[in-house]
Amino acid sequence: MELYKCTAHELHEKLLKKEISSVELTNSVCERIEAVEKDVNAYVTVECEQARAQAAKVDKMIADGEKPAPLAGIPGAIKDNISITGMRTTCSSRMLETFNPIYDAHVIKKLRGEETIFIGKTHLDEFAMGASTETSFFGPSRNPWNLDLVPGGSSGGSAAAIAAGEAIWSLGSDTGGSIRQPASFTGCVGMKPTYGRVSRYGCVAFASSLDQIGPITRDVKDAAIVLNTIAGVDANDSTSLPVEVPDFTKALRQDVKGMKIGLPKEYYGAGLDPKVDAVLRKAVADYEAMGAEIVEVSLPHTEYAVITYYIIAPAEASANLARFDGVRYGYRNLKAGSAPEMMTASRTEGFGAEVKKRIMLGTYVLSSGYYDAYYKKAMQVRTLIRRDFEEAFTKCDLLLAPTSPVVAYPLDGKMDPLAVYLLDVCTIPVNLAGLPGISVPAGFADGLPVGMQLIGRHLDEETILRAAYTFEQAHDYHKVMAPLGGK
Amino acid sequence: MKYTTVIGLEVHSELKTKSKAFCSCSTEFGGAPNTHVCPVCLGMPGALPVLNRQVVEFAIRTGLALDCEIKKFNKFDRKNYFYPDLSKNYQISQFDKPICEQGHIDIEVDGNTKRIGITRIHMEEDAGKLVHSGATIKSSDSSAVDYNRAGVPLIEIVSEPDMRSSAEARAYLAKLKAILEYTDVSDCKMQEGSLRCDANISVMPEGSSEFGTRAEIKNLNSFRALERAIEYEVQRQIELIEDGGTVVQETRTWDDAKGMTLSMRSKEEAHDYRYFPEPDLVPVEIDDAWIARVKSELPELPAARKARLMKEKGLVDYDAENIVAVKAMAEYFDEAAKHTDDAKGIANWMLGDVSAYLNSENVTIEDFPIAPANLGEMVNLINKGVLSSKLAKKVFAEMLKTNKEPKVLVKELGLEQISDEGAIVKIVEETLAENPQSVADYKAGKDRALGFLVGQIMKKSRGKANPEMVNNLLKEKMR
Numbered sequence: 001m002e003l004y005k006c007t008a009h010e011l012h013e014k015l016l017k018k019e020i021s022s023v024e025l026t027n028s029v030c031e032r033i034e035a036v037e038k039d040v041n042a043y044v045t046v047e048c049e050q051a052r053a054q055a056a057k058v059d060k061m062i063a064d065g066e067k068p069a070p071l072a073g074i075p076g077a078i079k080d081n082i083s084i085t086g087m088r089t090t091c092s093s094r095m096l097e098t099f100n101p102i103y104d105a106h107v108i109k110k111l112r113g114e115e116t117i118f119i120g121k122t123h124l125d126e127f128a129m130g131a132s133t134e135t136s137f138f139g140p141s142r143n144p145w146n147l148d149l150v151p152g153g154s155s156g157g158s159a160a161a162i163a164a165g166e167a168i169w170s171l172g173s174d175t176g177g178s179i180r181q182p183a184s185f186t187g188c189v190g191m192k193p194t195y196g197r198v199s200r201y202g203c204v205a206f207a208s209s210l211d212q213i214g215p216i217t218r219d220v221k222d223a224a225i226v227l228n229t230i231a232g233v234d235a236n237d238s239t240s241l242p243v244e245v246p247d248f249t250k251a252l253r254q255d256v257k258g259m260k261i262g263l264p265k266e267y268y269g270a271g272l273d274p275k276v277d278a279v280l281r282k283a284v285a286d287y288e289a290m291g292a293e294i295v296e297v298s299l300p301h302t303e304y305a306v307i308t309y310y311i312i313a314p315a316e317a318s319a320n321l322a323r324f325d326g327v328r329y330g331y332r333n334l335k336a337g338s339a340p341e342m343m344t345a346s347r348t349e350g351f352g353a354e355v356k357k358r359i360m361l362g363t364y365v366l367s368s369g370y371y372d373a374y375y376k377k378a379m380q381v382r383t384l385i386r387r388d389f390e391e392a393f394t395k396c397d398l399l400l401a402p403t404s405p406v407v408a409y410p411l412d413g414k415m416d417p418l419a420v421y422l423l424d425v426c427t428i429p430v431n432l433a434g435l436p437g438i439s440v441p442a443g444f445a446d447g448l449p450v451g452m453q454l455i456g457r458h459l460d461e462e463t464i465l466r467a468a469y470t471f472e473q474a475h476d477y478h479k480v481m482a483p484l485g486g487k
Numbered sequence: 488m489k490y491t492t493v494i495g496l497e498v499h500s501e502l503k504t505k506s507k508a509f510c511s512c513s514t515e516f517g518g519a520p521n522t523h524v525c526p527v528c529l530g531m532p533g534a535l536p537v538l539n540r541q542v543v544e545f546a547i548r549t550g551l552a553l554d555c556e557i558k559k560f561n562k563f564d565r566k567n568y569f570y571p572d573l574s575k576n577y578q579i580s581q582f583d584k585p586i587c588e589q590g591h592i593d594i595e596v597d598g599n600t601k602r603i604g605i606t607r608i609h610m611e612e613d614a615g616k617l618v619h620s621g622a623t624i625k626s627s628d629s630s631a632v633d634y635n636r637a638g639v640p641l642i643e644i645v646s647e648p649d650m651r652s653s654a655e656a657r658a659y660l661a662k663l664k665a666i667l668e669y670t671d672v673s674d675c676k677m678q679e680g681s682l683r684c685d686a687n688i689s690v691m692p693e694g695s696s697e698f699g700t701r702a703e704i705k706n707l708n709s710f711r712a713l714e715r716a717i718e719y720e721v722q723r724q725i726e727l728i729e730d731g732g733t734v735v736q737e738t739r740t741w742d743d744a745k746g747m748t749l750s751m752r753s754k755e756e757a758h759d760y761r762y763f764p765e766p767d768l769v770p771v772e773i774d775d776a777w778i779a780r781v782k783s784e785l786p787e788l789p790a791a792r793k794a795r796l797m798k799e800k801g802l803v804d805y806d807a808e809n810i811v812a813v814k815a816m817a818e819y820f821d822e823a824a825k826h827t828d829d830a831k832g833i834a835n836w837m838l839g840d841v842s843a844y845l846n847s848e849n850v851t852i853e854d855f856p857i858a859p860a861n862l863g864e865m866v867n868l869i870n871k872g873v874l875s876s877k878l879a880k881k882v883f884a885e886m887l888k889t890n891k892e893p894k895v896l897v898k899e900l901g902l903e904q905i906s907d908e909g910a911i912v913k914i915v916e917e918t919l920a921e922n923p924q925s926v927a928d929y930k931a932g933k934d935r936a937l938g939f940l941v942g943q944i945m946k947k948s949r950g951k952a953n954p955e956m957v958n959n960l961l962k963e964k965m966r
Contacts (some may be wrong), residue, residue: 083533096532105528105533204532208766237535240770258789316766319565322576323530327632339571366567366761375763 003028004165005481008074008222013066014057022055022062022073022117023166029075029119032165037485042151042161044080046120050074052165054117061115069114070225077110077167079158079410080121081128083202084108091204092136093126094352095324095331105202106237107171107213107230114229119167120155127321128178128206128353130154130457131420132267132411135354140411143186144482145448149408152182158216159186163482169217170224173203175210176309177403180439183216184403184451187441187482189468190216191223194459195434196241198227199234204225205320207313208239210431219478220440220469224248227461243459251462252469257291259467262396266302267426271406275445280402283442283452283471287400290470297392297399301384305429306422308385311365311378312432318362324350356375367460386433393457398464401427403439403451426453440468441477449477488729489693492721493701494656494686495648499641499662500673501613501681502545508581508612508640509536509768516679520633528638530574535767538563542640543586543771545672546610547781548644550587552670552788553605556908559773561586563610563765568758571630572615574637580611582762586773592666593790594658603659604647613639636680642672648687648698653717657710661686661812665789667892668814677709684713688736690724699724700734704748707743716741720748751820792817800830807834809838815852819859826863829870836862840883857886865893872906872953873897906953908960914952915960918943929965 003011003025014020030048037043058073062384078084081091083101090096104112125135133141133156141156143149144164151160155172159182162170172179174192183190191214198213205211215226233242249454263284268277288294326332326346333345351359365374392399404423409415430437435455442452452471456464472478507514510527526534543561550557555814564582590605617638621627644663650656667673675682681855689701704720707713724734738757739748787795789811796807796817810815820837822831841862845852865882868874874882874897885896897903905911918940919926928936944957 081533091532099532101533102531103534200533201535202533205535205767236537238537239535315763318761319567319575319577319763322567322569323532323574325571325576327568327571328529328574329531338627339630340569340625343569343571363761366763368592368759368761371761371763440645 002165002259004032004168006168006290007218008071008169008225011074012068012070012072015062015073018062022058023052024168024387025073026051026055026075026117026119029165029167033119036144036164037166039142039147039484040144040160040164040166041139041156042077042122042164042166043120044092044123044138044157044263045140048119050086051119053119054115058115058117069116069229071111071114071116071169071229073115073117074168075117075227077120077122077158077161077170078108078118079124079155079170079172079208080395081124081173081204082108082171083204084118084121087121088122089204090138091127092124092133092138093351093355094137094323097137097331099330101202103202106234108197108202109247110229110232122155122161124178124304125154126355127204128154128173128211129317129354131164131177131181131424133157134411134413135352137352141409142411144484145186145408146486147484148410148486149448150185150411152185152404152408154178154182155190155216156182159188159190162186162188162216162218163361164484165481169215169222171213171226171230172216173206173211173213174427174431175206175212175313176431177424179214179216180403180427180437180451180453181344182452183439184449185408187449187474187477187480188216188218189220189223189438189440189472189478190214190451191227191438192430192436193227193231193461194436195431196239197245197459197461198230199232199237199240199434201234201236205316207316209316210309210313212431220438220465220472221249221252224252224465225436236348241459246462248461248465251465252472253466254473256287256467256470259292259398259463260295261287261292261467262295262297262392262399264297264299264302264392264399264401266299267401269380271422272402273407273445276402276405276407276450279443279445279450280400280452284400286471286474287467290474292467295396297394297395299385299388299429301381301388302425302429304319304381305385305432308378308381308432309424309428310361310421311374312382314358314362315366315375316362318359318366321351321355321359326350382432384395389429389433389435389455398457398467401453401455403453407445407448407450430455434458438464438468440472442471443475443477454477490690490716490721490725491693491695492651492916493648493689493691493698494650494652494654495617495688495719495814496646496650496659497685498644498646498660499683500667500675502542502640502672503674504539504541504545504640506539507638508539508542508610509638510636514639516681520631521635523635523639528574529634530576536579536765538768538771539640539738540771542610543773544584544766544781545640546642547778547933548670548785549644549667549672550590551778551782551785552610553587553590553592553608553644554606554668555587555590557603557773557778558584558586558588561771561773563768564762566611567761570614571624571632572617572634572637574615574634578612578614579765580762581609592659592662594655594662596652596654596658601649601655603649603655606647607646608642611641611643613641614636634719648689656686656717657714660710660713662789665812665814669786669788669792671786680708683708686713686717688717688720688724690721690728695743700736702734702736702748703737703738705751708743712741712743715746716748716764719746723748729956741914791839796820796830800824802831802834806831806834806838811833812932813852815944819852819855827866827870829866831854832866832870833863836866836883840880844887856888856890857883858890861886861890863894868893868897872955873904875904875950875954877950878904878939901913904953905948905951906956908956911948911952911956911960914944914947915957915964919964920946928966
């Protein structure tokens with residue numbers, strides 16, 4: 001049996017029943033990586049030796065009669081902007097090419113507590129700035145459905161690893177759609193929890209008020225299992241929310257009867273690929289057939305979301321990325337004559353074009369004389385966008401929308417940068433409002449996966465997990481393996 | 488033309504919390520470089536700040552002690568600038584909503600009381616320390632950074648431009664320092680950098696109501712530097728204007744060795760700090776109960792202590808003002824005064840010989856070798872006539888070396904004053920017999936002869952004869 005194709009919950013059962021060992025499973029995943037990684041390029045760093053050692057430890061624990069935690073002994077891939085001691089954290093940037101973090105991210109500590117396995121670190125757009133992994137300093141990841149296409153991004157490596165069988169579960173981070181959009185492009189489940197549900201401590205900050213860590217998995221149940229482990233308040237992250245964390249797997253009931261699903265009309269407008277639209281219309285009909293009530297709602301400020309995001313996110317990024325100056329760690333220009341020259345040269349050479357573009361954008365919108373016109377205005381619009389959602393949720397329990405208006409596009413660098421920014425129109429508002437969102441496979445368009453996005457109320461991951469699970473269990477889209485074709 | 492000087496001060500004070508403002512590292516001064524650091528204060532990727540609420544508590548306490556309005560809604564902002572001692576290349580500070588506003592301090596200069604307004608107090612974090620191989624960062628081949636200080640909490644206290652002379656600025660800073668010490672929020676050690684001062688200085692024609700263009704003077708690390716810098720800068724600006732020039736708005740630094748202010752950067756070169764709300768921290772709400780509790784726990788402040796010393800200890804205004812100016816001095820005074828009824832005598836010694844010693848040795852009262860009880864006892868011995876004031880100085884000098892009890896020293900040194908009438912009469916009679924001419928002179932009305940005779944007697948007694956008794960007996964014998 002090809003263990004690398006299984007879900008985490010299936011593998012957990014097999015480990016419990018001692019049908020398999022963690023070492024066998026880890027070997028299966030490592031062999032798969034060996035076989036396909038040269039095509040997919042999901043990983044910046046693969047650590048099979050460390051993984052096997054951890055697997056042997058878990059096998060011994062199980063042999064000694066200990067009951068393994070849900071993710072114990074099951075190899076996962078971590079986006080390379082999340083700190084793990086013992087592995088470098090590059091953010092797919094030349095700036096951090098050889099950077100070894102001195103501490104574990106909060107989510108990593110929690111996962112270590114479950115004796116899980118970290119098999120490697122996955123590609124992202126440099127510092128998570130992008131939607132295709134093309135801005136990675138170490139070359140792009142490829143979409144396992146068609147290697148000529150992008151896997152999406154910025155968590156493209158984590159999504160590609162799941163789709164290609166190179167990991168069982170993975171973590172991504174989502175600032176404007178960076179978990180959901182690659183999940184959509186690669187036929188995975190990707191969840192962005194409510195802002196504050198998961199600690200950001202140890203996730204290299206891109207835009208602090210928008211970033212959120214979340215799972216990318218093969219099915220909804222695995223997403224709930226990973227979320228169970230990583231969620232919860234953290235004393236090291238003031239923005240993590242001091243609220244009870246439910247057992248998200250308990251929300252997974254096949255039942256949407258009476259559930260009110262809102263369709264935000266602005267998300268179905270111009271720019272939506274008709275084939276994607278058709279897949280979503282079918283999904284809506286399925287929900288209706290399963291007993292859900294469909295209502296149309298409006299999020300009137302949607303058209304301002306992308307521009308608002310491209311003010312707030314670069315503004316925060318311009319400060320967050322200021323620490324990469326060659327002084328304490330990271331890339332340093334050794335020829336510079338003085339400290340100020342060294343800092344300038346290190347940043348000029350250590351950052352790629354997209355990162356520098358966004359730092360300049362952010363610096364500009366915060367500059368004296370422009371702050372009110374840009375940053376302050378954007379913060380006001382952000383409030384309006386949040387209110388749009390509050391208003392919509394008076395009429396429905398969750399929203400159903402495209403994750404991306406398009407399917408995966410070619411990896412040829414020919415996309416217009418502004419057009420690519422605008423493609424995030426369905427995911428960005430969710431980050432601006434701090435709400436939970438999940439992308440689940442909803443069908444195919446021309447043989448490529450189409451993701452459906454479900455958006456929930458603040459802290460109501462359970463409703464969207466339940467709706468996602470109900471849909472998923474009624475279909476087989478998530479069970480289709482990527483063919484690794486093209487090229 | 489005559490000019491009026493306008494001065495406003497910005498004072499940075501390190502708060503003496505046990506841990507840093509946004510992480511749990513120690514704030515202790517003087518550790519080996521980069522030993523009080525962690526991912527947060529080193530600005531490691533992914534690390535996040537968490538507010539130490541003691542910082543807010545201390546800021547509230549300071550605000551209340553300075554009669555400020557305490558703002559209930561508090562947020563932090565990022566102040567962006569690149570410098571290698573700033574680990575994140577932004578400083579977490581407060582921009583448009585400081586925690587305290589509209590306070591004041593009453594100062595006294597030349598017997599006049601004047602109220603100096605306080606515009607605002609805000610909370611922020613300190614940066615690390617740089618050691619350059621050369622004179623400046625730009626001319627150095629290498630620079631070393633110590634991040635132990637990075638993240639230590641600071642409050643910045645900004646005054647109104649209400650001061651009109653270096654003396655007023657000094658009085659304001661002294662009073663502010665005293666209040667910060669009394670409220671126990673800061674060590675206020677200027678030499679260690681836990682109290683730092685910048686001055687905004689301008690001049691305008693006397694009688695004008697429109698302030699001149701100001702220069703901001705940095706690097707004022709002592710009271711003396713503050714006074715000298717103000718005097719230099721005022722003179723520089725006046726000369727510039729008199730020569731037909733104009734003062735430009737700029738930042739200047741005080742060069743203590745050269746005794747002059749030097750231009751650092753012009754208004755055009757000034758940083759654009761690009762402040763925006765710190766997204767990694769949540770706003771802090773201060774409720775009435777918190778403010779009320781801090782108010783109820785506020786310790787006695789200098790003004791109240793001064794009033795108490797005048798009322799209960801009978802000190803005169805000037806003495807009381809100077810005793811309370813430094814909290815540790817006031818505490819020393821209180822302790823010493825427990826051992827004698829002559830509080831005034833304690834005050835005289837403290838403002839005289841004790842202060843002279845502290846100045847000459849460049850130490851603070853905390854390091855003064857004589858225990859307060861021993862100073863009190865010494866004052867008692869003087870008042871009882873056991874010690875003359877001249878001998879007391881000898882005992883004082885010896886106590887500085889040994890801190891032995893004055894009674895013990897008096898015996899050890901054989902300094903006990905001779906107050907035995909019989910013994911003194913014997914010396915007086917001997918002296919009179921040896922100096923008939925002086926006796927005759929005295930009797931002829933030459934008062935100076937008396938002094939000579941007293942001197943002879945003191946010489947014979949090796950300074951130990953009670954001078955009052957010597958005087959009386961001499962006069963009696965020559966009547």
